[in-house]
Amino acid sequence: MKKILLIIQREYLTRVRKRSFVVMTVLGPLLMAATIIVPIYLATRTEETKKVAVLDESGIFYEKFKDSDNIRFHYLVSDLNSAKNNFRKSGDDALLYIPKPDVNLPSNAILYSESSVNINVISYVKNVMSKQLEEMKLQARLKEYITDKNQALPVDDIMRSVKTAVDINTLKIGEDGKESKSYTELNMVLGMFAGMLIYFFIFLFGAQVMRGVIEEKTSRIVEVIISSVKPFQLMMGKIIGVGLVGLTQFLLWVVLTFGIVTFVTGIMTGGDGKKPSTTQIVQQQKALSPASAEMIQKETEGGSGGMGNVMEALNSVNFPVMIGSFIFFFLVGYLMYAALFAAIGGAVDSESDTQQFMFPITIPLILSIVMAQFIIRDPNGPVSFWFSIFPLTSPVTMMIRIPFGVPYYQVALSMVLLILGFLGTTWLAAKIYRTGILMYGKKVSYRELWKWVRYR
């Protein structure tokens, strides 16, 4: 155990001290910050005003949608079909349809549009609707208590009970008037982002593990080391060490990117009246009724200031589950693939020989990215299910699915299978690695690898 820590330490320190690590750590956040800031900047400069028609069958949102800087609302009195038919001629950008609820209050709405709907519009509508609903519920609850003046007001309890999540479906109205779902929801962006992140992490740092193994093999130091430690310890030490390097880099990226973005957007808002999206949301919320504005204030006070507003927009996502499973799939997925990369490194003599063995490993990874579009369209279909259960594809696919809501048993099943997959690949990799690192100058075939696996 002490030896494996020594190996981890060496793998970690030698990599973190490299110049390329420092360069990547600085360049990464700059690039990422730029990809965040530039669109915001452009959007605030050339944002055109969106016109949204509201068809409210429930009748409780009449005149509740206040115009904001770049969203104008007007109200229709019509039925859905004729509204949709007239939509193209009307010059509106979107049609918000709030159906009449069967019982209770409405909690969902449909946003029709010709092209994809701006996320700003969606989050604004969502905000207004949930504030309105919460306000109504709050009034109803308060009335119950007001009749009995002696009873203490359970404020926390009330606040919790009125909290309302609004579900907004976005549908596209095509040229032919037909509807198809559009996918600009934050869920999708979030899922894709998490999936891509895992994909890149596995590729980037899995390849580093492989290169590290090849380096030890070509420099011929490996035999010296495995006369002191077991090959398995060396392999796991390397995998964990490189993984920690990845985590370090990743954390630095997140912190630095966040820092740069807040800094730059701060300058942008302070400098000249151009408004980036975060301040937009705040202003939009200020335009709401004073009571709800107060409530937002209260809610965000506990959170981290401006972040609270973004969180508000992401209300529908279950964040504890999202973050928890991201960390899990991120780490275990990496461990599973890194073992395979280590096995390849052990089996070959130089990096140019890795091609034939890389193929079967990269296929499931690439496939899960290629399938992402399909999975987003049908996040709970059988294909999505199987892809998110099978260990080699589950880290990426499951992360894409989770923002859309996945039954817990499926997540649990996928996690258990992933752990089994990790144990399986590690066992297999250890066998190949152990024999491979002592073989020089030999072109290895799959048959040969299979023989190695069966050695005692």
Next chain:
Amino acid sequence: MDIFSAKDVTKQYANHKALDKVSIHVPENSIFGLLGPNGAGKTTLIRIINQIIAPDEGELRFMDRPLAHDDIAMIGYLPEERGLYKKMTVGDQAIYLAQLKGLTRQEAVKRLKYWFEKFEIMAWWGRKVEELSKGMQQKVQFLVTIIHEPRLLIFDEPFSGFDPINTNLLKEEILSLKEKGATIIFSTHNMASVEELCDEIALINRSRVILDGTVRNIKKTFKTNTFEVSFNTYEGMLQPVLPPDFEVLSESRDTDHRHASIKLPAGATPNDLLHAIMPLVTVYAVRELIPSMNDIFIQAVTQKSTQPATQN
């Protein structure tokens, strides 16, 4: 007492048997030569001793008990295929490798400083390995092999890549390690160094031990009762005067004398030889031709009969 012994060790790979019932005994505080042509199975055996690979069958004993994993802290191994991390500094690397053998950091630094001073390589401490020449790297490798003061040292072709001066330095170091109580297993193709250093040898050919024992005894058995005589007369003069079972193997001459190698029959002594030739020639020198390890190696390996000629 044997510090290490292997009994009937067999290792089967998919296509061939690397070791076939190999048994060796390495006496404590000796230098043991592990010899054999390329591909005979020496490296496999060495890797088994280092527990890098496991044998299929057979028993391994270290200091009178079965070889256990923790014993690697008492074994030092310098493989034939050896190297260092190119991008690491010499000092960091030496400390790391010493720590892997179980030394604490402080102890490793202390001992390394001593050895670096002794080998006069202190100036390399902070340099990266890729800046060193191959010979310099070999020195560092040798140091990290012995830094944890192991009871058993295994050197696989230790002299390859060294110049004659450093070879000598290394030989002296090996001998002084033995003096301090270590046992050394030594695998090489350099037969001269075997004669110089080894107390015992085992010769492996085609996965089997075909010859083992002390160097003295092996040489004794390979003696053929052949003598070289330096004399002064004409060519072809000797054979006629010799008894019929005395055989002249070769004759040669230099500026001063004529030399002949004469194989005597069993039981005959150099006195019998002198007796026969003294009336005819002037004898300047007589010496017994003892086979070199090189001759023995070639003879043992090329003997077609695979019957192991073991003796002890």
